[in-house]
Amino acid sequence: MKHLTRRLLFFLLFTFVFLDFSNAQSVEVIKYPDLAKLISTPSEKNKVINFWATWCRPCIKELPQFLDLYEKYNSENLELSLISFDFVEDLDSKLIPFLTKRNIKANVYLLDETDYNSFIDKVDPAWSGAIPATLMMTSKNTKRIFIEKEFTENELEKVYLNFIK
Amino acid sequence: MKKNTLLTLRLIAIATVLLATSLNNLLAQANTGYKVGDTATDFKLKNVDGQMISMANYKDAKGFIVIFTCNTCPFSKMYEERINELNQKYASKGYPVLAINPNDVTKQPDDSFDAMIARAKDKNFSFPYLYDESQAIATAYGATRTPHVYIVSKKAQKLIVSYIGAIDNNHKDADAASQKYVEEAVNSLLAGKAVKTNFTKAIGCTIKWKEA
Numbered sequence: 001m002k003h004l005t006r007r008l009l010f011f012l013l014f015t016f017v018f019l020d021f022s023n024a025q026s027v028e029v030i031k032y033p034d035l036a037k038l039i040s041t042p043s044e045k046n047k048v049i050n051f052w053a054t055w056c057r058p059c060i061k062e063l064p065q066f067l068d069l070y071e072k073y074n075s076e077n078l079e080l081s082l083i084s085f086d087f088v089e090d091l092d093s094k095l096i097p098f099l100t101k102r103n104i105k106a107n108v109y110l111l112d113e114t115d116y117n118s119f120i121d122k123v124d125p126a127w128s129g130a131i132p133a134t135l136m137m138t139s140k141n142t143k144r145i146f147i148e149k150e151f152t153e154n155e156l157e158k159v160y161l162n163f164i165k
Numbered sequence: 166m167k168k169n170t171l172l173t174l175r176l177i178a179i180a181t182v183l184l185a186t187s188l189n190n191l192l193a194q195a196n197t198g199y200k201v202g203d204t205a206t207d208f209k210l211k212n213v214d215g216q217m218i219s220m221a222n223y224k225d226a227k228g229f230i231v232i233f234t235c236n237t238c239p240f241s242k243m244y245e246e247r248i249n250e251l252n253q254k255y256a257s258k259g260y261p262v263l264a265i266n267p268n269d270v271t272k273q274p275d276d277s278f279d280a281m282i283a284r285a286k287d288k289n290f291s292f293p294y295l296y297d298e299s300q301a302i303a304t305a306y307g308a309t310r311t312p313h314v315y316i317v318s319k320k321a322q323k324l325i326v327s328y329i330g331a332i333d334n335n336h337k338d339a340d341a342a343s344q345k346y347v348e349e350a351v352n353s354l355l356a357g358k359a360v361k362t363n364f365t366k367a368i369g370c371t372i373k374w375k376e377a
Contacts, residue, residue: 055239057273058371085368087239087337114335115343120366129331130310130371148309150371 025099029088029110032119038081038109039123042140045079046164049135053085054098058150059132065156070106072157077139080106085131088112136163198307201363205231205317205324208302210265210295211278213285218263218293220317220324227259228318228327228354230347233297233308235266236284237275238370241311243336245288248312251332251347252292260316260351262292267303268311272373303372310369314347318354327354330365 030038039049050066052059063082070080082104086095091110099108113119120129124146127133133148136159145163199205207220220229230251234241252262268276278296285294297303306315316328328350333342350360 056370058373114337114341116336116367117331117334117344117346117365120368127366128309129366129368131368132371148371 025096025104025108027084027091027095027099027108027110029091029112032111032113032122035083035109035111035119036122039135039137040141043079044139045077046073046139046160047079047081047135047137047141048160049081049083049137051083051085051131051133051135053131054090054094055086056131062132062151062156065151065154067102067104067106069157069160073160078160082106082108084108084110086110136160138164198305199315199326199329201326201329201360203326205315205326206302206305207324208265208295208297210297210302212293212295213278213282213290214293218295220263223261225259226261226319228316228324228351230255230260230262230351231306231315231317232262232264232312232332233267233303233306233310233315233372234264234312235268235273235276235370236280237268237273238311240336240367240369244312244332245290247332247339249289249291254348255351256292258351258355260355263295264290264292265295265297265302267297267300267308268373269300269375271375276373300372300375308372310367310371312369313372316347316350316354316360328360328363331367334365334367336367 028034039047048066048069050059050063052063054060066080066082070078074080084095088110095108095110116129120127124135126146127148130148132150133146134151135144135146137144143163147159151159209217209219212218220226223229232248234244234248248262248264256262266276266281270277274280278298281294281296284290308315312332314328314330314332315326317324318327319325328347330346332345332347333339334344334346335342344362346362346365349362353360
């Protein structure tokens, strides 16, 4: 009986840990060199990197398009990275609850930087610094495009497909 | 008689082409906005106190710290105090701050003119907070984000764009900023020197443009 209780306890504990783990959204807090590596390291997949934040209305509005794109092309050849400009103090109180609520499984990074002028041009000279903004690269970084704007309804997939053609 | 009509028609045709070309140029200019060294346009915009404000009203000013900002962007909020301090420090030296909110109210209801009045009062703005309802001024300047600074200086009756960019290089903590771009630029202009760092970039909220 004691044995059984212990087993049950272990089982419950295991289930609890497992469930909890599968629901948690992990966000990697990064600095610019990590972002530079993420951009420059060639991948077999096409990369879509979206710059956003939970406090940015147009970013939130267009976000479902990125999640749909990810669902549709992830298994094929798309690697999606969401680079958040949320403030690192808000990681646990805003960003993670936001991702959990919307069940966002894509790779999310929080870029914890202050000296913006030192790296914006390095990401892309066409970037003024406004978000939302999106960088797309074909596999092995053969082609790239930088778009500083909010995608209108159903626009993202068209832009993506046209770009990787 | 016939010859005259032909001539008139020809002149009209030439005028049309010229007009179209200059319109095109104007549009192209509007799309790209100002670069450092360009001549900036004056404006006539409504302040939160109901007065219409133009740079021409400031006869004694040596120039202006024009800042596109808004009520809602977290970066704008983080810089409110610093914008107030800039005005307090430089208005008396000839470089007052003129803050302009260009956001479309249908996309960002909390940037309405009434909300601007409340914000200016709440935060004790010491500077005019102007409403660019048509977005014509943000478009002409080429502002893309909030906050976005344009320092213009008066030279031979002209308003010359002398700095474009961020206020400093640390949005979180003014004391931790190692480069205070706007202060350095205005100090240089006041000293009659060239502005060393005359263009910077920063992350900001995109201006909420009206639907085309």
